[in-house]
Amino acid sequence: MSKSIPIFPDSEADLTPETKCGFCANSKCCTYITQSIDTPRSKADFDLLLWQVSHENISLYQDSDGWFLLIDNPCAHLQPDGGCGIYDDRPQICRDYSNDFCEYDAPATEGFKRYFEDYESLLAYCKKRFKRWGR
Numbered sequence: 001m002s003k004s005i006p007i008f009p010d011s012e013a014d015l016t017p018e019t020k021c022g023f024c025a026n027s028k029c030c031t032y033i034t035q036s037i038d039t040p041r042s043k044a045d046f047d048l049l050l051w052q053v054s055h056e057n058i059s060l061y062q063d064s065d066g067w068f069l070l071i072d073n074p075c076a077h078l079q080p081d082g083g084c085g086i087y088d089d090r091p092q093i094c095r096d097y098s099n100d101f102c103e104y105d106a107p108a109t110e111g112f113k114r115y116f117e118d119y120e121s122l123l124a125y126c127k128k129r130f131k132r133w134g135r
């Protein structure tokens with residue numbers, strides 16, 4: 001379990017790059033992974049994605065960098081206090097992640113052009129996108 005109670009600094013000045021993660025309610029950046037995928041174009045492409053988003057905690061989005069699967073699953077190394085259990089040995093992608101403007105500041109969904117959180121939402125899009133959807 002990660003931290004669940006939001007913590008806010010007494011003043012803006014207390015919020016620095018060094019202290020910010022300590023104030024973060026749920027260490028959101030450690031609770032999912034994303035996987036880049038080829039831009040879906042055909043009915044077959046979307047049919048496959050419908051299968052993928054039918055699985056729990058799998059969603060799909062498009063942002064300015066392209067299309068991605070979003071797998072909501074916390075990292076096994078995330079500690080109850082929100083810290084990293086392998087901090088000194090954490091993977092490079094974790095080291096490279098900047099907290100300059102992250103999910104403490106705004107939900108990532110704000111940067112999404114399209115977001116399909118489940119089968120129903122993607123199916124509705126498919127039916128709009130393809131005049132004849134179905135078999």
Ligand code: SF4
Pocket residue numbers: 020021022024025026027028029030098099102103104
């Ligand atoms: S980088 Fe941002 S989302 Fe991640 S733990 Fe720090 S403040 Fe929270």
Ligand code: SF4
Pocket residue numbers: 029030075076077078079083084085086087090091094
């Ligand atoms: S390895 Fe540590 S920093 Fe990286 S995602 Fe897991 S808990 Fe977060």
